[in-house]
Amino acid sequence: MPDHLIRIIVSFKRALSRIAIAGATLFGISALVFCLIHLIPGDPVDVMLGEGASLADRESLRQQLGLSAPLSVQFVHYYLKLAELDLGVSLQTQQPIIELLASRAPYTFALAGVALGFALLLALPFGICAALRPQRWPDHLGAGFALLGGAFPNFVLGPLLIVIFAVQLGWLPIGGADSARSVVLPAATLSLGLAAILSRQLRAALLGVLAEPYLRAATARGLPFSTILRRHVLRNAALPVLTVFGLQLGALLGGAVITETVFAWPGLGTLTIEAIERRDYPVLQACILFISATYVMINTLTDLVSAWCDPRIDSAG
Amino acid sequence: MTPRWYQHWWWVVLAAWGVVACMAPLLGDAINQISLPRMFAEPGAGLWLGADELGRAILPRVLAGAAISAPLAALVVTATLIFGASFGAVIGWCGGTLELLAIRVMELFQAFPGLLLAIALAGLLGPGLGNVALALCVVGWVGFARLARAQTASLKHREHVLAARALGTPSWRILLIHVLPLMAGPLLVEATFAFASTIAAEAGMSFLGLGAQPPTPSWGSMLREATQFLLIAPHMLLGPGLAIISLVMAVQTAGERLRDYWQAPASLSPSLRSSQRRDSIIMTR
Numbered sequence: 001m002p003d004h005l006i007r008i009i010v011s012f013k014r015a016l017s018r019i020a021i022a023g024a025t026l027f028g029i030s031a032l033v034f035c036l037i038h039l040i041p042g043d044p045v046d047v048m049l050g051e052g053a054s055l056a057d058r059e060s061l062r063q064q065l066g067l068s069a070p071l072s073v074q075f076v077h078y079y080l081k082l083a084e085l086d087l088g089v090s091l092q093t094q095q096p097i098i099e100l101l102a103s104r105a106p107y108t109f110a111l112a113g114v115a116l117g118f119a120l121l122l123a124l125p126f127g128i129c130a131a132l133r134p135q136r137w138p139d140h141l142g143a144g145f146a147l148l149g150g151a152f153p154n155f156v157l158g159p160l161l162i163v164i165f166a167v168q169l170g171w172l173p174i175g176g177a178d179s180a181r182s183v184v185l186p187a188a189t190l191s192l193g194l195a196a197i198l199s200r201q202l203r204a205a206l207l208g209v210l211a212e213p214y215l216r217a218a219t220a221r222g223l224p225f226s227t228i229l230r231r232h233v234l235r236n237a238a239l240p241v242l243t244v245f246g247l248q249l250g251a252l253l254g255g256a257v258i259t260e261t262v263f264a265w266p267g268l269g270t271l272t273i274e275a276i277e278r279r280d281y282p283v284l285q286a287c288i289l290f291i292s293a294t295y296v297m298i299n300t301l302t303d304l305v306s307a308w309c310d311p312r313i314d315s316a317g
Numbered sequence: 318m319t320p321r322w323y324q325h326w327w328w329v330v331l332a333a334w335g336v337v338a339c340m341a342p343l344l345g346d347a348i349n350q351i352s353l354p355r356m357f358a359e360p361g362a363g364l365w366l367g368a369d370e371l372g373r374a375i376l377p378r379v380l381a382g383a384a385i386s387a388p389l390a391a392l393v394v395t396a397t398l399i400f401g402a403s404f405g406a407v408i409g410w411c412g413g414t415l416e417l418l419a420i421r422v423m424e425l426f427q428a429f430p431g432l433l434l435a436i437a438l439a440g441l442l443g444p445g446l447g448n449v450a451l452a453l454c455v456v457g458w459v460g461f462a463r464l465a466r467a468q469t470a471s472l473k474h475r476e477h478v479l480a481a482r483a484l485g486t487p488s489w490r491i492l493l494i495h496v497l498p499l500m501a502g503p504l505l506v507e508a509t510f511a512f513a514s515t516i517a518a519e520a521g522m523s524f525l526g527l528g529a530q531p532p533t534p535s536w537g538s539m540l541r542e543a544t545q546f547l548l549i550a551p552h553m554l555l556g557p558g559l560a561i562i563s564l565v566m567a568v569q570t571a572g573e574r575l576r577d578y579w580q581a582p583a584s585l586s587p588s589l590r591s592s593q594r595r596d597s598i599i600m601t602r
Binding site: 024025028029032036037039040041147148150151152153154155156159160162163167250251253254255257258261262272273275276277281284287288291292295296299 | 421424425428429430431432433434436437438440441442443513517520521524525526527537540541543544547548551554557558561562565566569570
């Protein structure tokens with residue numbers, strides 16, 4: 001068999017096993033989410049309806065949630081419904097939860113996408129300048145930015161940006177999602193922490209590449225510095241940064257809960273908090289499941305892309 | 318390169334917050350003294366950080382907040398460190414199917430965005446600092462367990478451990494005397510970073526209304542109040558905001574310094590150590 005064909009088969013098998021692991025993780029996640037509702041101290045029905053609810057109401061809710069069946073039956077039932085993408089209905093609005101998720105998710109994805117873009121815009125100049133002048137002022141500036149950015153919580157930065165850009169200067173809306181401009185402040189808030197980590201990661205990756213002999217060879221061949229930077233340095237430094245990128249996305253999705261609350265951004269984060277406040281536990285479960293499943297899938301995708309870019313990485317590992 | 322004087326800022330900040338956290342109970346009732354005439358008073362002489370929506374002075378409340386955040390974070394980190402490290406060390410030592418199974422369980426916990434799982438748990442358990450601490454414990458132990466497992470799995474093949482086994486030393490004794498001291502450094506570094514992130518997470522959850530309830534002066538819940546009056550009294554952000562940022566920055570820097578200390582090979586001269594320092598910080602991130 002030709003060599004390249006073997007390589008394709010091997011990488012295909014590795015990709016398959018990576019996907020199988022992701023599938024198992026998704027199964028485990030949904031099992032944990034199933035357990036969540038049984039963690040509520042006391043009777044979940046009492047907690048959801050309050051003390052004053054009538055016996056009939058309680059019984060109908062218990063039936064609706066299937067809580068009167070034995071745990072094993074509930075468990076199987078839960079997975080059967082999950083397979084049909086039936087997540088039940090909201091206790092508050094009686095709306096199918098899948099519709100709720102579908103209406104909110106685009107907002108969260110848009111916010112996360114713009115925040116990623118902002119983070120790259122911030123991290124690239126800081127990381128590149130720091131790596132090109134290590135231990136000099138651009139590097140110290142980058143280190144200071146990373147330290148401050150890593151310690152600035154969303155719930156301080158968000159209100160601060162509101163005070164400056166929405167109240168004092170009046171350039172941008174305070175909150176909501178009425179116009180495209182509304183996304184700027186929440187995305188900026190969400191991006192700072194990510195930019196701090198990415199810039200340092202980029203710096204480390206660049207320093208590693210800059211020490212490689214092939215760069216000296218490229219310089220010796222007389223290539224202009226900008227070409228070297230673009231073609232040899234940034235490309236090779238992209239991979240470790242990509243890995244961190246995938247991992248940090250979880251922090252981004254978790255942080256979105258707080259950021260969305262600050263800016264009243266109608267995404268999954270505010271839906272989660274609303275569900276907690278209204279004790280709408282089926283919605284809460286669905287939110288956690290959906291966000292975590294997204295996180296797992298993005299991480300799997302990142303792994304597959306890194307393995308595809310650099311065959312030395314064992315994607316099954 | 319010896320550190321310049323200003324590079325020692327972090328432990329000055331840490332020490333200051335430590336003293337404040339210990340002295341905070343002396344503030345007594347001052348933190349809850351309502352005075353409606355000075356409602357939303359801006360910072361000025363005698364009222365350094367201004368007053369809040371009930372005319373309570375913000376400065377003593379911020380100081381008292383240290384006595385809530387720091388002990389809670391210390392408690393959570395200690396509990397997760399002890400549980401996680403013992404769990405990781407035991408499964409790393411036993412190996413085999415048990416280890417594989419435990420690794421899968423830990424991966425499962427890490428498959429959730431951490432803060433999200435903590436928020437969901439605290440939401441289900443009901444508001445309160447105790448539930449926040451419990452939720453943070455459930456999420457936090459995995460990091461220590463993974464680290465301890467990896468360390469134990471590699472340390473158990475060291476010669477001094479083999480020698481101890483040959484002499485018939487019981488496993489618990491080997492783990493305690495011959496393995497634990499060798500992984501104490503990395504665990505301590507991890508614990509320092511965990512302390513910083515726990516402070517931020519507790520504040521975040523109190524900000525969402527899941528943690529400390531009024532009138533408890535937790536930094537997160539003070540910020541929650543501040544955002545409700547953002548348009549009329551933006552100065553309310555200042556005190557609790559600066560408190561969280563300064564403490565988290567100082568603890569993170571402490572963690573980085575500790576990591577340098579344990580990571581730099583002993584053979585390196587001190588000057589080489591510090592020049593290698595930054596790179597080692599970054600590489601492990």
